Amino acid sequence: MTVEQYTTMGHIHKFxxxxxxxxxxxxxxxxxTITSIINRLVERQLVERNNDPNDRRTIDLSLTDDGKDLFLRLD
Structure with a gap:
Protein backbone atom coordinates (compact mmCIF):
# COMPACT_ATOMS: atom_id res chain seq x y z
CA MET A 1 0.00 0.00 0.00
CA THR A 2 1.30 3.41 -0.94
CA VAL A 3 1.26 6.45 1.32
CA GLU A 4 -1.30 8.04 -1.02
CA GLN A 5 -3.60 5.02 -0.78
CA TYR A 6 -3.31 4.96 3.01
CA THR A 7 -4.00 8.71 3.24
CA THR A 8 -7.02 8.35 0.96
CA MET A 9 -8.38 5.50 3.05
CA GLY A 10 -7.80 7.56 6.19
CA HIS A 11 -9.84 10.46 4.82
CA ILE A 12 -12.68 8.15 3.81
CA HIS A 13 -12.55 6.44 7.21
CA LYS A 14 -12.63 9.76 9.06
CA PHE A 15 -15.77 10.97 7.26
CA THR A 33 -4.50 11.25 -9.67
CA ILE A 34 -7.32 10.59 -7.20
CA THR A 35 -9.16 8.46 -9.75
CA SER A 36 -6.06 6.31 -10.22
CA ILE A 37 -5.65 5.85 -6.45
CA ILE A 38 -9.33 5.02 -6.03
CA ASN A 39 -9.28 2.55 -8.94
CA ARG A 40 -6.43 0.63 -7.30
CA LEU A 41 -8.25 0.56 -3.96
CA VAL A 42 -11.47 -0.61 -5.65
CA GLU A 43 -9.54 -3.36 -7.49
CA ARG A 44 -8.17 -4.52 -4.13
CA GLN A 45 -11.74 -4.44 -2.74
CA LEU A 46 -10.76 -1.95 -0.04
CA VAL A 47 -13.00 0.88 -1.29
CA GLU A 48 -16.38 0.76 -2.97
CA ARG A 49 -18.26 3.23 -5.11
CA ASN A 50 -21.90 3.89 -4.17
CA ASN A 51 -24.46 5.93 -6.07
CA ASP A 52 -25.85 8.84 -4.07
CA PRO A 53 -29.62 8.29 -3.89
CA ASN A 54 -30.20 12.06 -3.77
CA ASP A 55 -27.95 12.98 -6.70
CA ARG A 56 -27.28 10.45 -9.45
CA ARG A 57 -24.29 12.48 -10.67
CA THR A 58 -22.47 11.93 -7.38
CA ILE A 59 -20.67 8.74 -6.43
CA ASP A 60 -19.80 8.30 -2.78
CA LEU A 61 -16.71 6.36 -1.79
CA SER A 62 -16.64 4.22 1.33
CA LEU A 63 -14.37 1.61 2.82
CA THR A 64 -15.38 -2.01 2.51
CA ASP A 65 -15.22 -4.21 5.60
CA ASP A 66 -11.80 -5.44 4.42
CA GLY A 67 -10.74 -1.82 3.88
CA LYS A 68 -11.80 -0.85 7.41
CA ASP A 69 -9.99 -3.83 8.90
CA LEU A 70 -6.79 -3.10 6.99
CA PHE A 71 -6.87 0.61 7.79
CA LEU A 72 -7.38 -0.03 11.51
CA ARG A 73 -4.51 -2.53 11.57
CA LEU A 74 -2.19 -0.05 9.86
CA ASP A 75 -3.28 2.97 11.88
Missing amino acids: GSCSSTQLFTEFGVNKS
Missing part, protein backbone atom coordinates in the same frame (compact mmCIF):
# COMPACT_ATOMS: atom_id res chain seq x y z
CA GLY A 16 -17.47 7.61 6.65
CA SER A 17 -17.82 8.39 2.96
CA CYS A 18 -16.83 11.12 0.54
CA SER A 19 -16.65 11.93 -3.15
CA SER A 20 -13.58 12.00 -5.36
CA THR A 21 -14.14 15.77 -5.67
CA GLN A 22 -13.75 16.14 -1.92
CA LEU A 23 -10.55 14.09 -2.04
CA PHE A 24 -8.80 16.00 -4.82
CA THR A 25 -9.84 19.30 -3.24
CA GLU A 26 -8.56 18.22 0.18
CA PHE A 27 -5.25 16.86 -1.14
CA GLY A 28 -4.68 19.49 -3.82
CA VAL A 29 -3.98 17.01 -6.61
CA ASN A 30 -5.46 16.39 -10.06
CA LYS A 31 -8.72 14.52 -10.34
CA SER A 32 -6.94 11.93 -12.51
Whole structure:
Protein backbone atom coordinates (compact mmCIF):
# COMPACT_ATOMS: atom_id res chain seq x y z
CA MET A 1 0.00 0.00 0.00
CA THR A 2 1.30 3.41 -0.94
CA VAL A 3 1.26 6.45 1.32
CA GLU A 4 -1.30 8.04 -1.02
CA GLN A 5 -3.60 5.02 -0.78
CA TYR A 6 -3.31 4.96 3.01
CA THR A 7 -4.00 8.71 3.24
CA THR A 8 -7.02 8.35 0.96
CA MET A 9 -8.38 5.50 3.05
CA GLY A 10 -7.80 7.56 6.19
CA HIS A 11 -9.84 10.46 4.82
CA ILE A 12 -12.68 8.15 3.81
CA HIS A 13 -12.55 6.44 7.21
CA LYS A 14 -12.63 9.76 9.06
CA PHE A 15 -15.77 10.97 7.26
CA GLY A 16 -17.47 7.61 6.65
CA SER A 17 -17.82 8.39 2.96
CA CYS A 18 -16.83 11.12 0.54
CA SER A 19 -16.65 11.93 -3.15
CA SER A 20 -13.58 12.00 -5.36
CA THR A 21 -14.14 15.77 -5.67
CA GLN A 22 -13.75 16.14 -1.92
CA LEU A 23 -10.55 14.09 -2.04
CA PHE A 24 -8.80 16.00 -4.82
CA THR A 25 -9.84 19.30 -3.24
CA GLU A 26 -8.56 18.22 0.18
CA PHE A 27 -5.25 16.86 -1.14
CA GLY A 28 -4.68 19.49 -3.82
CA VAL A 29 -3.98 17.01 -6.61
CA ASN A 30 -5.46 16.39 -10.06
CA LYS A 31 -8.72 14.52 -10.34
CA SER A 32 -6.94 11.93 -12.51
CA THR A 33 -4.50 11.25 -9.67
CA ILE A 34 -7.32 10.59 -7.20
CA THR A 35 -9.16 8.46 -9.75
CA SER A 36 -6.06 6.31 -10.22
CA ILE A 37 -5.65 5.85 -6.45
CA ILE A 38 -9.33 5.02 -6.03
CA ASN A 39 -9.28 2.55 -8.94
CA ARG A 40 -6.43 0.63 -7.30
CA LEU A 41 -8.25 0.56 -3.96
CA VAL A 42 -11.47 -0.61 -5.65
CA GLU A 43 -9.54 -3.36 -7.49
CA ARG A 44 -8.17 -4.52 -4.13
CA GLN A 45 -11.74 -4.44 -2.74
CA LEU A 46 -10.76 -1.95 -0.04
CA VAL A 47 -13.00 0.88 -1.29
CA GLU A 48 -16.38 0.76 -2.97
CA ARG A 49 -18.26 3.23 -5.11
CA ASN A 50 -21.90 3.89 -4.17
CA ASN A 51 -24.46 5.93 -6.07
CA ASP A 52 -25.85 8.84 -4.07
CA PRO A 53 -29.62 8.29 -3.89
CA ASN A 54 -30.20 12.06 -3.77
CA ASP A 55 -27.95 12.98 -6.70
CA ARG A 56 -27.28 10.45 -9.45
CA ARG A 57 -24.29 12.48 -10.67
CA THR A 58 -22.47 11.93 -7.38
CA ILE A 59 -20.67 8.74 -6.43
CA ASP A 60 -19.80 8.30 -2.78
CA LEU A 61 -16.71 6.36 -1.79
CA SER A 62 -16.64 4.22 1.33
CA LEU A 63 -14.37 1.61 2.82
CA THR A 64 -15.38 -2.01 2.51
CA ASP A 65 -15.22 -4.21 5.60
CA ASP A 66 -11.80 -5.44 4.42
CA GLY A 67 -10.74 -1.82 3.88
CA LYS A 68 -11.80 -0.85 7.41
CA ASP A 69 -9.99 -3.83 8.90
CA LEU A 70 -6.79 -3.10 6.99
CA PHE A 71 -6.87 0.61 7.79
CA LEU A 72 -7.38 -0.03 11.51
CA ARG A 73 -4.51 -2.53 11.57
CA LEU A 74 -2.19 -0.05 9.86
CA ASP A 75 -3.28 2.97 11.88
